Amino acid sequence: MDANTFREFAKEAVDYVANYLENVRECDVLPSIEPGYLCDLLPKTMPETPEHWKDVLKDMERVIKPGLTHWMSPHMHAYYRCGASYPSIVGDLLCNGINVIGLSWIASPACTELEVVVMDWLAKFLKLPEEFLHSHEGPGGGIIQGSASESILVALMAAREQAVKHWKQKHPEMSESDIRGKLVSYSSDQSNSCVEKAGVLGAVTMRLLPANDEFILTGEILEKAVLKDLEQGLIPLICIATLGTTGTCAYDDIPSLGAVCQKYNIWLHVDAAYAGSAFALEEFSHLRNGLELVESLNFNMHKFLMVNFDCAGMWLKDANKVVDSFNVDPIYLKHKYEGQNKMPDFRHWQIPLGRRFRALKVWVTFRTIGAEGLRAYIRKHIDLAKRFENFVLSDSRFEMVANRSLGLVCFRPKGDNLRTTELLNQLTERKQIYLIQAKRGNLHFLRFCICGMDPQEEDVDFAWKEIQSQLDVVLEKEFLNGVKNDVDIISQKFSKDVYINGTAPISEKSK
């Protein structure tokens, strides 16, 4: 393909993307296909000779789009939001055009240096302790990793290798594997599955401690577990706390966890994948309490900060602890500025050797949106979630399961778990909105998260109307099946008559 054909193809793809995003609200958010649908639509081998690019674009409509769950749709309310923005898409286009691999500083200085610049911009925007800045004289700084999973694994492995070195010096008679076998990590039972997986991958025992009634891990809970382990001769290694847990967006108590970690020399890592962006808002300054006690933290720019997936920021207070653990430098990566400057060789801060020029999409996004725009975007999500919360509170057939937190509302229809599951199945079957369930102990509930590229009040209203009407259906089925229900729920089962406090009647989805 020559450059001129590329210009034509790429510009038509730009229009395809713009049209897709402008109209994604009108699609069913969930696809209507069965597993294996695609294998029947495509040939079994790649073509021998080139096909025309127009045929490929046509197949985006014929083959790909019918199999998409539309994360950019405002009717997406599952998982956590995955951000995207027009400037970020352009930023990554430029990254792909240049197509450098940032193996080292010399492998493309701009790739390393722009990452240093934007990670400092971001640390200031989030008001992180200054030890996390590259421009601070200390050994700290930020890096862009691919995912929260990788960031957490990096922290755990670095802590592990540091502990092995430390204990080996103190107890030369112990083997490295003896030491590793005694290491214990801690997190809460509310943390993301990638935390448990990090324990498996890092071959370190991971205790998922039961969070308190507010879904929070506290210093008290941690200290009890630590003392028990110390009694058994084990070595407390790392605590992975969460700001914005996956289930309910709860915030672990960083100040008290930090105090315990300092006392017992435990690495404190904070996974702020979802909630980290809120550090930027004055009204959430309490979320930053205790960050000065933290050794490392991560948060996802692809959640609230309008940068396309994948883009996970990670900060280290002392990057040498990671570099020292992971560095295996061969001659072919040496260059003349090696070690002579403050520019980091980020390959030692991460798992893979190669690195995309991800800083480019961050830079293009932040410059064209601006700090004010980013803060307004986060606040919009919070306001929309408040709107949904009010809907839930105004309908006595539903109950909140946890406090609304940022853009997430956790709720359920009153009654047993089966009703929650039935409601979810009903909603999923209809494909108009997409929610997922979570559970705490034995209690199942639904998570309603504000997602999509450009969510609006009308989308929240649409979702609530859909949820109400589908609860009607579930309750009617229960009634017809003679299922015993709480009388006060059944008496209100027709939502058509339930008006929502302080809101205009909900408009129909224009479809």
Place this chain on the structure above:
Amino acid sequence: MDANTFREFAKEAVDYVANYLENVRECDVLPSIEPGYLCDLLPKTMPETPEHWKDVLKDMERVIKPGLTHWMSPHMHAYYRCGASYPSIVGDLLCNGINVIGLSWIASPACTELEVVVMDWLAKFLKLPEEFLHSHEGPGGGIIQGSASESILVALMAAREQAVKHWKQKHPEMSESDIRGKLVSYSSDQSNSCVEKAGVLGAVTMRLLPANDEFILTGEILEKAVLKDLEQGLIPLICIATLGTTGTCAYDDIPSLGAVCQKYNIWLHVDAAYAGSAFALEEFSHLRNGLELVESLNFNMHKFLMVNFDCAGMWLKDANKVVDSFNVDPIYLKHKYEGQNKMPDFRHWQIPLGRRFRALKVWVTFRTIGAEGLRAYIRKHIDLAKRFENFVLSDSRFEMVANRSLGLVCFRPKGDNLRTTELLNQLTERKQIYLIQAKRGNLHFLRFCICGMDPQEEDVDFAWKEIQSQLDVVLEKEFLNGVKNDVDIISQKFSKDVYINGTAPISEKSK
């Protein structure tokens, strides 16, 4: 930013990329900046209010481009090639426009299913044993990982966890950490640094066995090491063989390694990051010998197959061995088709939870280039490397260090290491071409790799002329400094008089 501004911005970015790639040959391949250059060119904080996108594009020229090492330039000869192509850039643009995260099948079925389709296309194109195909009834299949590093680490960690389970059953009295402490991995001292790093990250002893005189790891070398370890009560775990080593693109002896691995129940992984693409060529069918004995293998589509970085294919003969090791499934990822179909949940095959829709760029590239086009592209690189090899052989001041292999030529000026280093410094200083050095034992040499997006014969000729002329300079300096040199080298030190066998006089770089 609204959709129409995006159309305008993105289309201008498309032109920027096309212009960049059309003219990249004319830039110095290495940048003329000092570490920290960028921090002085950009503000210390992100802007409060939006800047115009045109200013950002202008800054691509003012701040980013001067700091690039141009991987897409045909004057890039360092590391290994990093592929890119126009259709691949468009494919990733579409991926970013859709911006889904493939957490599970239901999170966007097309994301999982297209990956199944293209990985089978690729397995057939490369003529891999059919056990590696998803469409085969067995438990094997292919996945797109971010990098060779991740693929190798996944294989090592899965092998480790499988071994722990196996030994724990046989010896319940052993603790898991006791078992892990006895595990030993093997690779050659010629393997990529990420292999050594995988040992560190996976906390498994990694023996980098000395390769033979042809830089090859053989079954014989492996078996000796295995027997020694068995004698000491250790547990041989995994052998990571390489097809296309980083230093010289040597091919480890897979059939003999495979036989030893079968005998001692060792997981055989093949890192074919660079050379894997050559499986597709009939004249390299010998490279596929022994692949039926392999448990897992990886190769980079972003090397020869014209797909943009990052895109690393990995195949497993029995994916359950990885899934069984890594699966930590929480309720929020469950969906109704879970476990009911042959569609893999790729999150269990990899380190991170999230996944980009990378299959899209592969699909767009393969369809618009076609199998014939891909094979022709690989062969072009081989032919260009042969051309360079002939230049080296025709000038008696140089020597080959290993056989030319695919697109890589390893050579050096005859004489001591200092001369090689001086020549490299001279070339790097002038920034016209970019090579790196490698070493074997104490012998330093230069690696000349055919890279860039569209390398041509004239680029190879240009590079050779540059190398010859800079050796002249080095030899002259040595002469003036009274350094003792081999007489037969000195007598030929002026390359202007040396004609290259069977080639026309080398043309000047048009700049």
